[in-house]
Amino acid sequence: MARLYFDGNAELIRDRTIAMIGFGNQGSAQALNLRDGGFKVVIGNIEDEYAGRARDQGFTVYSIPEVVKHGDIIVMAIPDEVQPEVWVRDIAPNLLPGKIVIFLSGYNVYYGFIKPPKDVDVVMVAPRMIGEGVRDNFVNGKGFPVLIGVANDHSGKAWDYTLAYSKAIGAIGRPGGVAVESSCEEETVTDxxxxxxxxxxxxxxxxxxxxxxxxxxxxxxxxxxxxxxxxxxxxxxxxxxxxxxxxxxxxxxxxxxxxxxxxxxxxxxxxxxxxxxxxxxxxxxxxxxxxxxxxxxxxxxxxxxxxxxxxxxxxxxxxxxxxxxxxxxx
Structure with a gap:
């Protein structure tokens, strides 16, 4: 049986700046949940309609290279198929040691299309529902299931960060919420x-x-x-x-x-x-x-x-x- 977690300590990341890369279905839902919970969120996006939507929602939008420099926690919320190119061009050159990178699916890490450096924490927090459900559950005071995993534990606190982020987006610590210990491989294969x-x-x-x-x-x-x-x-x-x-x-x-x-x-x-x-x-x-x-x-x-x-x-x-x-x- 997998280990199940129903709460976490979101205060671990309370003072960190969360850089949400992408403002699509998952990115927008999680960014709104985080902001409603009192966390500092900035958006990294190319200049397209999603950047406009983020600004309309009151978020500060940076280019992706700039937001990686500003953020302490980098959340990969852009589609799997474009992540490797964006990673090489915009993220890796600006990713300083000690930062936390959160993937919302295990796809690119599992298949090796993205190879993060060893001097950052690399974790996965993968909601088992679409962004609309992530947002609706949060607004209605409910949690939702996520699969969590650690690909690189540089700080020794990576598992704590997965639970902290899961709590911050409203997945756990609420009725119906659960974080299931998993891995990038298991998440990718099952999804x-x-x-x-x-x-x-x-x-x-x-x-x-x-x-x-x-x-x-x-x-x-x-x-x-x-x-x-x-x-x-x-x-x-x-x-x-x-x-x-x-x-x-x-x-x-x-x-x-x-x-x-x-x-x-x-x-x-x-x-x-x-x-x-x-x-x-x-x-x-x-x-x-x-x-x-x-x-x-x-x-x-x-x-x-x-x-x-x-x-x-x-x-x-x-x-x-x-x-x-x-x-x-x-």
Whole structure:
């Protein structure tokens, strides 16, 4: 069993300047949480719309090289695929000994795309939810789960810093919050595994279910509302989180329970099991990381083609019509 932590001493970093590199989903949420908690936060960003948003929120924005000089704690909140380039160009030349570098995922450290110096603390605090959830939970007085790890303990206090930062952003020390002792490797493998297996399959399974319902005379509106557009999935996933994966079935009708238990296992075929094991193998041996690095270098041709195919699909086109009528999309 992993060690679980429910509180930390945020005062360890109370007097430190926290330099948030990036003001996207996670960066903005964590920066706002930190500021609301009385911590000093400055933003490092290129001059784009995110820099403008940070200034609109009242933050001081520096260039990334400058913010690294100002900050005692450097938080890497920019996307994984751009971090190595930014690290080499803007961060490493300005990173003085004794500073603390916090990664929000283990990806670049695990795969060796970033090799921090040995004279800084290198830690990971990885929220298990999107930035919107990080912010909403904080505002509502709730905590949230994070995976924590240490890649380099220069000061001898790196584990304490992971808990201090977890407390400062509101993850622990609040109801529902927990920090799980982990590592850059474990975080990367589990995160990518979710994205490459059930999460992606879930979207395309719903899309195929939509096609089958349409083929059998169901209206697009009824099909989408049944499968995802009603928001029932939110209630189900909330029940899973609170009650457990299968325990939440007790909240369904007996007819629903029987359908879940008889038909659910049939979709977990030998081919599906093989695909899941292929996915984790390609994550652990670096095949996916190399593929994604090449995709970026070539200008994202496969990524853009796949998005184009999705947006041309019937499910996207029909959904767009319904969501515009419901005023969920402009």
């Amino acid at each position: 990518l595994f979710s994205e490459h297996t059930w999460a992606g399959a879930f979207l395309f399974l719903l899309a195929e279910g939509y096609n089958v319902l349409i083929e059998n005379g169901v209206s697009p509106e009824a099909a989408m509302l049944e499968l995802w557009a009603s928001g029932e999935l939110i209630a189900i996933t909330k029940a899973i989180a609170e009650k457990g994966l299968f325990a939440q079935l007790k909240g369904h009708s007996t007819t629903s329970q029987y359908g879940h238990l008889t038909w659910g296992p049939r979709y977990v075929t030998d081919d599906v099991k093989r695909l899941m094991r292929d996915a984790i193998r390609q994550i652990k041996d670096g095949t996916f990381a190399r593929e994604w690095a090449l995709e970026k270098m070539l200008g994202y041709p496969v990524f853009n083609r796949l998005w184009d195919e999705v947006m041309k699909s019937r499910v996207w086109q029909d959904e767009d019509k319904l969501y515009r009528v419901l005023e969920r999309r402009k």
